[in-house]
Amino acid sequence: MDVRKLVVGVSPTKKLYLEDPYLREAKAEVLVARKERKNVYIVLNRSIYHPKGGGQPTDLGFMRGEGFTVSLKKVMEVRGVLVHFGKLSGRLPERGEEVNCSLDWERRYLIMRLHTAGHILDHAIRESYGRVVDTLGANHGPPEAFTEYKAGPPDLEQIKFIAERANEVVRNGREVRFVYVTPEELPAKARGAPNLDRLPPAERYRLVVIEGINAIPCTGTHVMNTREVGFIELKGVEETERGFKLYYDVR
Numbered sequence: 001m002d003v004r005k006l007v008v009g010v011s012p013t014k015k016l017y018l019e020d021p022y023l024r025e026a027k028a029e030v031l032v033a034r035k036e037r038k039n040v041y042i043v044l045n046r047s048i049y050h051p052k053g054g055g056q057p058t059d060l061g062f063m064r065g066e067g068f069t070v071s072l073k074k075v076m077e078v079r080g081v082l083v084h085f086g087k088l089s090g091r092l093p094e095r096g097e098e099v100n101c102s103l104d105w106e107r108r109y110l111i112m113r114l115h116t117a118g119h120i121l122d123h124a125i126r127e128s129y130g131r132v133v134d135t136l137g138a139n140h141g142p143p144e145a146f147t148e149y150k151a152g153p154p155d156l157e158q159i160k161f162i163a164e165r166a167n168e169v170v171r172n173g174r175e176v177r178f179v180y181v182t183p184e185e186l187p188a189k190a191r192g193a194p195n196l197d198r199l200p201p202a203e204r205y206r207l208v209v210i211e212g213i214n215a216i217p218c219t220g221t222h223v224m225n226t227r228e229v230g231f232i233e234l235k236g237v238e239e240t241e242r243g244f245k246l247y248y249d250v251r
């Protein structure tokens, strides 16, 4: 299935998770539904599901309607439209129908904690290296969370320092919020953010702000307070071609 064809002429999906990452259920209207063997591709007018991308793995959950249930396997974003792909039980939903969406909250909440931990680690890395270190990639969720940084790998002393500084931020219980800024405001408002010169052009940017720590352009889902992260455990460092991967977990 060419998902790009599915979204032709479809308006961008209203992304409910951007405004309220704690939203676990919502009703939505089916705009497109296309069957493929036992699976279905569904486009909705609005969605609580974060797609795979921006360092986050896909959200999972169930979409239910009169006579059908879809067990989500993957959510993709194509030109601002979210395409939900999953196993279909029952009949094929029709355009204009209402579905009840529910989120695999346990998985999502873990992703939220891991993603906020990732932003905290960006800060601790900056403190350790004495400069903002650009990132090359990340996966803030199952099966394994890591961020790849563009720098030489840290030694044992540095790793200890990074873990201490990061958990200090967690313990201090700093507020996490988001703001929208224009491209002109961005350089002054984004603080300690990696990859600023690689940002794609946009009319406005969403900044995830950890009070007093950093402000990073990000469309991910985060916890409201760093205390919710729990405890950041550094699991290991792996040298890569252009830098190193820092593996971590939260407890």
Ligand SMILES: [Zn+2]
Pocket: 055, 115, 119, 208, 216, 217, 218, 219, 220
């Ligand atoms: Zn982020």
